[in-house]
Amino acid sequence: MSSRREFFKLAGIAGGAVAASTVARTVMATLPEPVIQTSPDTMAPLVPDSGQTYNPVVTLNGWTLPWRMNKGVKEFHLVAEPVVREMAPGFKAHLWGYNGQSPGPTIEVVEGDRVRIFATNQLPEHTSIHWHGQRLPNGMDGVSGLTQPAIKPGKTFVYEFIARRPGTFMYHPHADEMTQMAMGMMGFWVTHPKEKHPLIDEVQRDFCFLLNAYDIDPGSYTPKTMTMLDFNLWSWNSRIFPGIDSLNVRLNDKVRIRIGNLTMTNHPIHLHGHEFLVTGTDGGPTPNNSRWHEVTTDIAVGQMRQIEFVADEEGDWAFHCHKSHHTMNAMGHNVPTLIGVDHRGLAGKINSLIPDYMVMGERGMADMTEMEMPIPDNTAPMMTGDGPFGSVEMGGMFSVLKVRRDQKPGNYQDPGWYQHPKGTIAHEYTGALAEPARFKSEGGQSMQRVHESSTPVEVQVRKPVSHSDH
């Protein structure tokens, strides 16, 4: 048996635009050479060498899989295999994925293309690939047991179909699905329209990413695959803030963002500073009369949404899931609320028993972003990310839309932090404080109490009693 090294010619892409011809030039073997990605960075869009007939997508912290043309068929080679994914600087996870990364590469084709995908299984167990949302012959749908036998370890299967409708799609295994998706096996698929489509606008920037989630104990490397709902890492393309790249656009660019949800819960995705339209779903472009402006769109399990807006406000705009525990990283969270509890004297006593112990949360959790309590190796801090004004106190599903006047067309480089015009930043008020005018009423009630004899009760915080304080 040949070694993995011999089998996979490592063809890591190091930045810059990549022409599909890098693969087309190789000898026409029966099987296209698999292209393996070694970096978790956002790669430049893949411009087809046949000429730019569409605006290619940019996958956040991901890449598009090069293909070769073989007698009019677009041929791709996906390799399902164990990968090491850097989820954030300093935090690596041992996942399963495709072609060196999790998620796998984005597959990008044009409506009407005949597509042939070779799927090689280098996992320790069988797999299959389901082409989520596609119109295709039933036998190409990738449901192991139902439409095909599972792909055994070491085997390669061929899928072939015509990309019949333009839109936003995903791919993932349909074999031991709970394990394989919990391990990170999934990828994105974009089919561009063949010609001008009345419901698909041309855009200057077209981003895509998958919502995914993992349960990795602090200090460990491998996801727990039996977790059903209680995941502790909420990621975009298997990256967590501050490891998720920003979405960098030019002022007044029309921007499309395609998002697919392969987690086990819904995610209300929220953009600051702009209103967007949901222009497409799993079923394709939405009709004009179903579009309305929103700033948050909920994406349910197994759904895709594409949002569009004109980026006409300069700045660094937060873009995130609105579930607040989805913008945090792994932590133990069976912790009672301690806001308002006086901890004075307590930490010192515990420290004499447990060195480095820290009492958490007496004034809220923000203190923890600067906490000095040691965390295990290979663990991302719970709330972090240094912005120009201090800690952003975020994790998980959070990124930044950077809108800049001087961003060059087609350039996706990070422009750095926004330089706010003078006098446009919220600032401290230093004048005299007026007494607040408090409203005196106790509030009305729809059901008047009949007996007014009982004494009103106010719930009080019970503080731990420290005898030395008396």
Ligand SMILES: [Cu+2]
């Ligand atoms: Cu969420």
